[in-house]
Amino acid sequence: MAGALVSMVLEQLASITRKQIEEEVSLVVNVDREVENLILHFNAIQAVLQDAEERQVKDANVRNWLRNLEDVSYDINDVLDEWNTEILKHQIEKEEEKEGENVALKKRKVCSFIPSPSVIFSSIGKVIMRRDIAMRIKELNVKLIEIANLRQTYNFQNTIRGTEKLERVETSSFVNVSSIIGREEEKNRLMSMLLSESSQQGGSPFVVIPIVGMGGLGKTAFAQLVYNDENIKTHFDTRIWVCVSDPFEEIKIAKAIVEVLNNGDNRINSTSLQPLLECINKYISGKKFFLVLDDVWNPTFSNWEPLMGALQNSAIGSRILVTTRKETVATVIRATADHAIHLNILSDQDCLQLFNKIAFFNRERDDQLEDIGRKIVKKCNGLPLAAKTLASLMLYKKTRKEWLDVLDSKIWDLEEVEQEVFRSLFLSYYELSLAVRRCLLYCATFPKDYVFEKDDLIDCWMSQEYLSMKGDKEKERFIGQNCFDNLVMRSFFQDFVKDRVNDDIIGCKMHDIVHDFVQFLTKNECFIMEVAESCNEKNMVVDNKVRHLNIMSTYNDSFPISIYNCKGLRTLVISTSKLPPLPSDSFSKLKSIRTLKLNENSIKEVPESIGGLVHLRYLDLSGNEKLEELPNSVGNLFNLETLRLIKCRGLRELPVCLRKLVNLKHLYIWGCRDLKVPKEIGRLRNMQILDFLYLQDGGEDDEGIFKLGDLGNLEQLQGSLWIENLKSAKDGSEAKNAELVNKKNLLDLTLHFGHSYVSDPERADANLKDEEILNGFQVHTNLESLTIIVYHSTTLCPSWMMSCHNLRRLVFYEVPFCGVLAPLGKLPSLEYLEIRLMGNVKEVGVEFLGITGETPQTLIKSFPKLKTLRFDSIKQWEEWEGVEEEDSKITIMPSLLYLAFRNCHKLKALPNFLWKTPLRELSISHCSNLAQGFETRCGTEWAKAPQVQNIKINGQFVKEDGVVKLED
Known part of the structure; x- marks a missing residue:
């Protein structure tokens, strides 16, 4: 971690010096020289850190030297962050002064040339704060000089890595090895x-x-x-x-x-x-x-x-x-x-088979490399995890010398390592860049079997400033994605959860041994507090050097005041649901916190003291359903980047002071339907993620509320957005003002119109306003996923939909009045289509395929990339029209693999073109007419589908992996 810290502080020094010049904000005389000295000594130390970190495993003195370096680096990082915050406050004050200038002129009295006491003391306070920062920098510089000079005692080798470039890995299927090798007998x-x-x-x-x-x-x-x-x-x-x-x-x-x-x-x-x-x-x-x-x-x-x-x-x-x-x-x-x-260790042969499956993935075998690989595998001692981890490392090594370096590494000789598999993990760990290393080690903050949500983990890394390279804040999420991908490809993560749209990994776990490994490397920095019922928490000693703390349980359901000794604490996670009301001074003694996770804790009130956490960048209060309001002091968290309020259903409104959070990038409020979002949120130009927007019904006091059209101000919006209660929008102009067409990084959109369920479409009037609102939206052609829910118009094909050339996933859910399906076959990238609860559809014609009734003059591909097609609860559907056999110029669904029908009671038969697709799995549930054609070997549909490997009727396989399970 020391190497990552030093790198981060050096970047911080360069960035803050540049900002001070740009903003013309000075501290006191001679601080520039102190900064130059810090950079000089950190550069000298950085040159030997690679050697020092490798030697610390066996040498306790080197380990202590690195710990002292880490302590000073953390302190310097804090001071520099306070300095940066002062510059940020200066920027905000200048902006507010400009906005309030006209108002101030109107209210100014004749004697206004006399400055008020508050203005005088405010200025004095700034001077004192800046002098304090300068004095602390000088004191820390003295400590750093001692550490820098002491490095010569250990004769470290100069192994500076030069300009670090984060490796971009190409994801592939091998990381999720599903087959188990060598366990057939067991x-x-x-x-x-x-x-x-x-x-x-x-x-x-x-x-x-x-x-x-x-x-x-x-x-x-x-x-x-x-x-x-x-x-x-x-x-x-x-x-x-x-x-x-x-x-x-x-x-x-x-x-x-x-x-x-x-x-x-x-x-x-x-x-x-x-x-x-x-x-x-x-x-x-x-x-x-x-x-x-x-x-x-x-x-x-x-x-x-x-x-x-x-x-x-x-x-x-x-x-x-x-x-x-x-x-x-x-x-x-x-x-x-x-x-x-x-379970015993694998044989050398099975271990080698597992190793080769990964190490030589997507490349030709090499006799020389295979011979070296055989010797490396012997060092794995039959442990599958060791073989998999080393194979993931060797995949990126192309030359014989690189393979020999791994075979001959001194790490194999370490005796201090507690687990044999640690040696292979060490080899992979030291191959990681500094950015990826520090991201990996941070995972020790969380318990075994913890499910990491990728985006949330990246937000946490971001809050610790692990992802800011060369001061480039715009690329942090991209860098975080790269770090995550590197850890996946090196087999540090497993048990993947995949995204519904593009099959990307969105969640994962850590293997127990990998978790043991990262805890081994961070045992003085990351601590998980679990207090047994027989143990008095007050007698527990928490090392004051702990930087990342996770409180899993407490004594007598009381707030653990012993953590106040951890003055340098940077992460606090409270994972116990039994936590009582937080003391009013909970955070006044934990000034260094950057990441605060208080989700699922039954919190009713957040103390005002939270506003004193000037370093805070990440705050998670999700799942606290009894929380009714946020304190106004939240507006003082100028560095806050991520605010998570998911399922805080008791929240009624966000404070207007959030407009001062100029660094806020991610606001998660999914599930907060009664939450009034202030219009001032639209001023936060750095906002990248707003996951949920519930449009409040109009009222007398709705002028200050964030509305649909205000989305147009959030120009950098990206990721996923769920908009609910669209029926309350005034008209299509509001949808147009949202300017989704300019949001090229918005990839997943859900439009929920918010009508109550209609059980009898014939007795309800179609809502023409829904059509106007839907047509008013324009989306960027980069959109990948679109879901439309409880839409009550008769027409479901806005003009912009056919321009969504990158759309991969499309879902229509509860569209009761629409009787005709749109020509969705024209969408060139569509891979997943689901249509549910369209009660007015009686017949599906060739227009659904994007085909006109005329003979085509050119080759036509309908649904060229569609893999999954689901129909659910289309209860009036009777017929699905096919195409003429002689239409050889038409290709329909050439990529279809999975087809499902559920609750389509009146549908009698399927069109013949489906049996020309590469369909592998067919599922029919509660569709009595369709099911009859597959219930016996002589059924009307059975002979048409010989290529379908799996057919499931009402949850039971009648054909599985090509084997028919029906009786003759």
């Missing part, structure tokens, strides 16, 4: 135990099966392979996956089980165990379940038995699979020896 044995109906344990209807093995052996991946097996899916009534980790919290586990059993409903707010166990007992009654408890560490009989008792009402044949590193866990969970699966 899988067959486990499948046999899971699918057997006879075996029971002690009269219980279920059997507990532990998978035991050391870290890095692939226990979780092995369990996932079995969990997702189609035979398992059909054998059990319900499947449940729970990440347990350390500690074993039965309430957390019970909540996760209830959420799955209750079809994803996460509104179970009970904080006591018994109601949750009663829910489990009720939902599981008579069902055959398969429960996976992943990464179990330290259960006791007292917290294991209640969970097992709640499952006793299940059907015989149920199974519980437990993955663990500890042999003793099998005893606690009362698993018998013949039901345990012990």
